[in-house]
Amino acid sequence: MANVIREAVSKEKRRYQQFGFDLDLSYITPRIIAMGFPSEKFEAAYRNPLVDVLQFFETFHKGHYKVYNFCREKPYDGESKIKGEYEYFPFDDHNAPEFRIIPQLCKDVDEYLSADPLNVIALHCKAGKGRTGLMSAAFLVYMLDALNAHEAIDFYGTARTFNKKGVTIPSQLKYINYWSASLKHKFTVGDRTVKMTKIEMIPTPKISDEIFVKVSTFTEFVCEKSLTNSRKLTFKPLKESKIKMKEEEYMKLYDEVLAELKEENPNVTTREAMCAWDWKMRSIEGDERFGTDGSAFPIDPVTLHGDIKLEFSTSKGGIFNIWFNTWFIHDNHLEFSKMELDKGFKDAKQLAPNFKVILNFEDVSTAPSLEQEIPFCQVGVRSDIPDDIVDPEKVPPIPKSIATDPDVDAPKALLAETESSENPKRVKAPVWYPIYHTSLNFKNFNRIVDHLIQYPSQREFFNINPEMEVVKETTRDPLEVARSVLYSVIQLYLRSGFYGRCFDYHIELITLDNLAGVKLFEQQASELAVVDLEKLKTGENEPFWLNVYHIMLLHGLMYWKHRPNVEFKDMMSNFKKFAYKIGGFSYTLHDVLMGCLRAPWPKDSSIDKVVTFSNEKAKYVMKEADKNLGCLLSFGTTTSPGIWLYSVEDFAQQKEIAVNTYLNRQAAALGAKKQFYLMGNMKMFAKDYGGESAMKKELLQRHGVTDHDVKKWDLKYQSEDTENRVILDHLIAQNIVVTHVPVNFLGQCSLFRYEKPTVKDPKA
CATH class of the missing domain: 3.90.190.10 (Protein tyrosine phosphatase superfamily)
Known part of the structure; x- marks a missing residue:
C-alpha cells in the first residue's frame, strides 16, 4: 500500500x-x-x-x-x-x-x-x-x-x-x-544598483481590482506599492469570435512560419521554429480576446540591487511573480513574456496568451565583481592520455581556472544566448521565452513530428530514395566499411542528443533538423551493398555483423514512430520490415539478429520462425552462437546495452569491457539477499549459455561469486523498459565524441570508468 x-x-x-x-x-x-x-x-x-x-x-x-x-x-x-x-x-x-x-x-x-x-x-x-x-x-x-x-x-x-x-x-x-x-561568455556577476520607475502590462489584464506589487530580495522585504493608486484597474471587454482554427490551419501556420524563418536562416532549428509558431498562435488569440491596448504604471522610484522578487497581487490573491538579477538589466528595461511569469504562465482567464510585463529602471551605480577568474570544471578530465590517441607532449595543460573577459557586456551576452529567430515579417518570440525548451511544450513538438515525418509501414533501403547517388564499388574490407558507416551514424546521434544519451525526441530531431546529414549517411551506408563478403577474415564475422546490426538499428529508429512506446513484439516486427543490401544479398534487421549473429538458433518462444539462409548467404554468418550477445546487442531502449564500435584487433578486449559495462549498469548481485537481477530481455539469450542455471552461474562468476555459492542465489528478471533511448556515453571515454562547439582537447574527456562488477553487500 x-x-x-x-x-x-x-x-x-x-x-x-x-x-x-x-x-x-x-x-x-x-x-x-x-x-x-x-x-x-x-x-x-x-x-x-x-x-x-x-x-x-x-x-x-x-x-x-x-x-x-x-x-x-x-x-x-x-x-x-x-x-x-x-x-x-x-x-x-x-x-x-x-x-x-x-x-x-x-x-x-x-x-x-x-x-x-x-x-x-x-x-x-x-x-x-x-x-x-x-x-x-x-x-x-x-x-x-x-x-x-x-x-x-x-x-x-x-x-x-x-x-x-x-x-x-x-x-x-x-x-x-x-x-x-x-x-x-566568461564574465562574473557584479553588483548593480538601479531604481525601478515604471511598470507596463500589455495587453491590459482582465482584472477589475486594485493591483499591488510587493518587492523583496532573497533575504528581506523592501516595500509594497499599489500600481493603480487605490483604484480598480479597468478592462474593456472585447467580443470574442467563436470561430476556432482547425488543426490543419495551425499546421499550415507552422509551415508559413518555418518558411519565413528559413528566408533569414536556412539552418533554423525545429526548436526555434516551434518557439516562433507558438508565439504567433498566442498573438493571434491574445489580440482577438484581449485587444492590443496596454496599461502603464509609474511608481515612486524603488532602489534595487542583486536578486529581486516582484509579487503581483489583488485583494483576491496573487497574480504572478517575477525573479531577476539587476546585473542582467539591458538598456534600463526588462521584458517578460507570459511564459516567464511564475504562476502567471498558467493563467488563461486574466492574462492574454501574448501578455508581457515591461520593467523600466534608472541606473544608480555599478560595481564589477572582484573575481577575475572562473573555475574550470575538472570532472572527467583525463591525466592519463593514452599514447595511441595523441602525442602526450602535445596535450595542453589542464587549466585550474579561466580568466574573465572584462569587456563583456553581460546583458548583451545574455540576449545573444536567448534571442529567438526574427525575420522581416516579425515572426518572433520574445527574449527569454522558455517555450524554446522542447520539453516544456512537448505537445506542440509531437504535433510537428506527426505533421512533418511520414513514417512508412515498410522501409526497403534502396527503394526509399532511388535518385540517391550510391557507392558503385569498393576495395575496402567489409569490417572497415562497417566501422566507418557505424561511426557516421553515431555522429548523427551524438549531435542530436547530449551526453551520449539519445532519447526518442532526439532521434526525431535528427530527421527534422539534420536531413542533409541523414542523406549523407545513407549514401555512405550504400557501400555495404558492394563489399566483398569473401574478404571477411577469420574472427571478423562477429564484429562485422555486430556493427552492421547497430547501423541498421540506428538507421531504422529514425523511421519508426516512438510514441506511444513500442512494445518489444512490435519492435521485432519492425526488424522484419527494414532491409539492407550487404555484399549483394538482401538482409532484414531480423535476419542479421536471428540469422547472421545467432546461428544456429533453434525455434523457441522468442521468435516466430527459424531464420534460414541459402548456402551462399550461410557462408558468412557466425558458425556458433556467442553467449555474450545479450550483453552486446542494443534494442534501442533504456534497458539495452550501449552501442560500441568493434574491430578485430582488440575485439576480445572490447567485448570484455562491453559485457562488464552492461553488467555494472543493468544488473546487480545483492549479497545481503542473495538475489541476482538481470534485465528481462536476457531471458531471450539464456539458451546461448545452455540454460538459465548456466547463465546465472557464469554471470555471477563475473561478480566474484564462487561456484560453491552460486546455488544459494536466486535469479530475478527486471521488467523491460520499452522507451526508446540509445546509449552511447561510453564512447566519450574512447575519444569518439561530437560536441556543439569545439573543446580544447577531446582526448582529455573521460566521463565513464566501469570496473569489473562485484557483489553489492551493504551493512545497512
Whole structure:
C-alpha cells in the first residue's frame, strides 16, 4: 500500500524500481542522481524512506556519495543522518536561488567528483524535481562547456520525468540561463544598483481590482506599492469570435512560419521554429480576446540591487511573480513574456496568451565583481592520455581556472544566448521565452513530428530514395566499411542528443533538423551493398555483423514512430520490415539478429520462425552462437546495452569491457539477499549459455561469486523498459565524441570508468 501512495505522490517522475528498490530517484547521469526528500516517520509513508535511501547508497555507492539538500523549508542534520558527505544550499520551493550559490554548488560538486572516479552526488529538494533540476542543469552546463542551457534542461526533464517536464518554474529556467551565459561568455556577476520607475502590462489584464506589487530580495522585504493608486484597474471587454482554427490551419501556420524563418536562416532549428509558431498562435488569440491596448504604471522610484522578487497581487490573491538579477538589466528595461511569469504562465482567464510585463529602471551605480577568474570544471578530465590517441607532449595543460573577459557586456551576452529567430515579417518570440525548451511544450513538438515525418509501414533501403547517388564499388574490407558507416551514424546521434544519451525526441530531431546529414549517411551506408563478403577474415564475422546490426538499428529508429512506446513484439516486427543490401544479398534487421549473429538458433518462444539462409548467404554468418550477445546487442531502449564500435584487433578486449559495462549498469548481485537481477530481455539469450542455471552461474562468476555459492542465489528478471533511448556515453571515454562547439582537447574527456562488477553487500 505504501508503494502505491508513493507512486501517486511521484506523479510523472521516474522512480528507481530495480533490484528490489522502489524509490523516487533517477540517475540523470551515472554520477548525478536526483531524488525526493529522504523522510522519516509519517512522511516516509508517501516519500522516500530515509532507511531505504541509505540502503540504496550503501549498496551501490558505499563510501562514494555526497548528498546536497536544497529544501529550505525542511532542514535536517545531514552530518548525523547521512552516512556519506552532506551539504546544504537552501532556497524556497517554486523560487529562484541567490545567483551566487550556483557557482558555489558547481565548484563544490566538481571538487567532490574529481576526487575519485567512483564518487557520485545525490541532489534533492522536497519533491526532487524543480530546485533539484535547476542545480542539476547548472552543473551539467558547467561540466560540459559545449552544452547549451536548453539542452541541459531538456536532458534533465527527460531523465527525471516521463512527461519531460523537469524544471518548469520560469524564474528557475531564467537562472540556469544566467549561469550558462556567464560561463560561455566568461564574465562574473557584479553588483548593480538601479531604481525601478515604471511598470507596463500589455495587453491590459482582465482584472477589475486594485493591483499591488510587493518587492523583496532573497533575504528581506523592501516595500509594497499599489500600481493603480487605490483604484480598480479597468478592462474593456472585447467580443470574442467563436470561430476556432482547425488543426490543419495551425499546421499550415507552422509551415508559413518555418518558411519565413528559413528566408533569414536556412539552418533554423525545429526548436526555434516551434518557439516562433507558438508565439504567433498566442498573438493571434491574445489580440482577438484581449485587444492590443496596454496599461502603464509609474511608481515612486524603488532602489534595487542583486536578486529581486516582484509579487503581483489583488485583494483576491496573487497574480504572478517575477525573479531577476539587476546585473542582467539591458538598456534600463526588462521584458517578460507570459511564459516567464511564475504562476502567471498558467493563467488563461486574466492574462492574454501574448501578455508581457515591461520593467523600466534608472541606473544608480555599478560595481564589477572582484573575481577575475572562473573555475574550470575538472570532472572527467583525463591525466592519463593514452599514447595511441595523441602525442602526450602535445596535450595542453589542464587549466585550474579561466580568466574573465572584462569587456563583456553581460546583458548583451545574455540576449545573444536567448534571442529567438526574427525575420522581416516579425515572426518572433520574445527574449527569454522558455517555450524554446522542447520539453516544456512537448505537445506542440509531437504535433510537428506527426505533421512533418511520414513514417512508412515498410522501409526497403534502396527503394526509399532511388535518385540517391550510391557507392558503385569498393576495395575496402567489409569490417572497415562497417566501422566507418557505424561511426557516421553515431555522429548523427551524438549531435542530436547530449551526453551520449539519445532519447526518442532526439532521434526525431535528427530527421527534422539534420536531413542533409541523414542523406549523407545513407549514401555512405550504400557501400555495404558492394563489399566483398569473401574478404571477411577469420574472427571478423562477429564484429562485422555486430556493427552492421547497430547501423541498421540506428538507421531504422529514425523511421519508426516512438510514441506511444513500442512494445518489444512490435519492435521485432519492425526488424522484419527494414532491409539492407550487404555484399549483394538482401538482409532484414531480423535476419542479421536471428540469422547472421545467432546461428544456429533453434525455434523457441522468442521468435516466430527459424531464420534460414541459402548456402551462399550461410557462408558468412557466425558458425556458433556467442553467449555474450545479450550483453552486446542494443534494442534501442533504456534497458539495452550501449552501442560500441568493434574491430578485430582488440575485439576480445572490447567485448570484455562491453559485457562488464552492461553488467555494472543493468544488473546487480545483492549479497545481503542473495538475489541476482538481470534485465528481462536476457531471458531471450539464456539458451546461448545452455540454460538459465548456466547463465546465472557464469554471470555471477563475473561478480566474484564462487561456484560453491552460486546455488544459494536466486535469479530475478527486471521488467523491460520499452522507451526508446540509445546509449552511447561510453564512447566519450574512447575519444569518439561530437560536441556543439569545439573543446580544447577531446582526448582529455573521460566521463565513464566501469570496473569489473562485484557483489553489492551493504551493512545497512
